[in-house]
Amino acid sequence: MRSHLVKQYPSTLTVFPNSGIYLRISFPKKDDSQGMQISKSVRYLFNLSISLGCLSLVPGCGTDNHENQASAASALPKKDGMIRIPAGTLHMGGDNAQADPNEFPKHDVAIHAFWMDETEVTNTQFDAFVKATGYTTVAERKVNWEEMKQTLPPGTPQLPDSVLQPGALVFHPTKQPVSLNDPSAWWTWTNGANWRHPEGPGSSITDKMDHPVVQICWEDAMAYVKWAGKRLPTEAEWEWAARGGLTKTIYPWGNDDPEGEKPKANFWQGLFPYQNSLKDGYFTTAPVKSFPPNGYGLYDMAGNVWEWCSDWFDFEFYKNPAAAKANTKGPEHAYNPYMPYQQEKVMRGGSFLCNDDYCSGYRNARRMGSSPDTGLNHAGFRCVRNAE
Template sequence: MKYNLKILGIACSAAILASCQTGPTKEQQAAAAIYKDSTMCCAIPPRTFAARMHTEVKVSGTGTGLDGMVYIPAGAFEMGTNEMEAYEQERPSHKVRVDAFWMDKTEVTNRQFKKFVDETGYLTVAERMPDWEELKKMLPPGTPKPSDEELQPGSLVFMAPDHKVGQDDISQWWKWVRGANWQHPEGPRSNLEGRWDHPVVQVSWEDAEAYCKWAGKRLPTEAEWEYAARGGLKSKRYAWGDEFLPSGKYYANTFQGSFPYGNEDLDGFDGTAPVMSFPNNNYGLFDMIGNVWEWTADWYDYNSYKKLNNGTIYSNPKGPAHSFNPDDPYAKERVTKGGSFLCADNYCVNYRPSARRGTSYDSGSSNIGFRCVKDDNSASQTQLASNQ
């Protein structure tokens, strides 16, 4: 499907856009990255190209220690999947071994992120003025500079249509909103009242990295994240077993009904949910599946699993050296995992541990958050891993 493109604010300089020109070039179509496949599942917006000036972060002297973290023992597991019902970038599965580490038992909440901002004065990507010199590096050559009026701070907001719509044009439910940021998730008129224990959203990869640095922690690798999400279960489709609704009980905050306009809220939530609203997995982690997508440290390569040697056991992999997405060749993407409250069975099945997609590192949206990890420096961890 072809799209007519117009730069609408910096809502992607070439992505969620209103019509004003005809016959987009192949480069423009690639930059828009509007396509219905695994990376668009769960109402994932295209990249926002919201390049801003870098903000330095003050590092806390002691961090936040191990408060609110759980211990993840060393071990080996099958990363990815061989299921034919899964998406191409998840296959094939391969054996991975990880050392022990500590992980936040919940996604970072608005309350926790506010403490970080209060102590450091940090401005998130969505709050900064866009830097055109950085922005154009991720756009097709020759892309014209937007007007100063369009180059304003903001972010992507999910707005459910009030009527039945097709699923080919994501601009029907994703909107670029000036003034949308972590404090105002839906725009300037919104706030965090009643949502302090919800996961923080509208945060970019850089924002997540900054928080982790302040807390004396780091973002998990994709391998660590998936290993932790599985909770010690082997070869299970979901983080809790093979059935999505065991005994009719919801184990994750997802979208029930006909996406994007008919959310039936059968799990009790229309948007994000307070952390710990659903059962924890066997490692004591909450919301590894659903609620919000979570940033990881790794670059995203659509074909990375296909490049691995069959039979090799990979120890503590840190992902590819570069990002690659054949549908969006200009993107610089990091891996996000876990699906979100916008995952629906009539649109995607990304609410599984093996599910993975790439998100432009400079993008935030209504359904992306994160959690942190911390290395376990005990002398026994290497021995524990080698015995698995």
């Protein structure tokens, strides 16, 4: 692992127990806002990006306009599985006490109209892309040592061939409470894990073709959107769409408790990472459209899987006047003080692993940065295209 990782949060993760390989990685403290990341130089070893945040729910202000959501959604134009999102001004940023420092200051952004997929890209859709193009995802590719060693410290010994095999990290619940500062307790490197086999060899998507595709990195998502004649949403577009026409609200559905009498989305219910009540009915991904849409008719803008955006992730971008530029496309460069040498892209929306004690990623304003060549079994995407 690179020696320049942030020193104040060191932790050692045994990535390959039988190889004697230990990697020094950086985990944030419980009260820090930014998630743990593995640097690009080690992406080939385990394609990891994990959002880590331990925050408590504090109700926000604003009004829930549930009575307006259904009528608003039905009034929006729809075409080929996409919904035309109207133009408007987004008051972008955190809405409650859970908000992270990188969600401030709040600022106004003028958003042009655009079309957005009403669901996350499914296994059926990604399978059609692969069959049409022969594309191989990053998680399916064997590591090129000559390429990899260019990003490792000089003198790093060549890794054994058994380590340089295709694979990815897979979530496994723990048997008892563990420190939420140590994601290595619930993530396991698995050779052969990829979009076809999200949990590794023996797992299958045969009965999950209507679920969102996962184990997808930004590079894979970009290949798909180019083939489909679409693009990834900007971070501002994503938040504008997630809010669904509501203002001053914490979640895509408003301010109601995410669990309540009936879960509003697919996320972790219970004590993470060892006890999940499955109140929402799902341990991992759920079929798209399993939960009610937001006010714009978009499904799973909270939970299910994290979604890639086109922007570079800059922890302090909201302080930059460019953040308030009309139809902003984000910063020119990535910046994360917790991982200063890592180039990251934005992810939004949270996943089936989020809850209020762990990451609260299903909040409208919640931001996460991830290496563009990183995938995980709770990461996917959806597409947008410009309005005519």
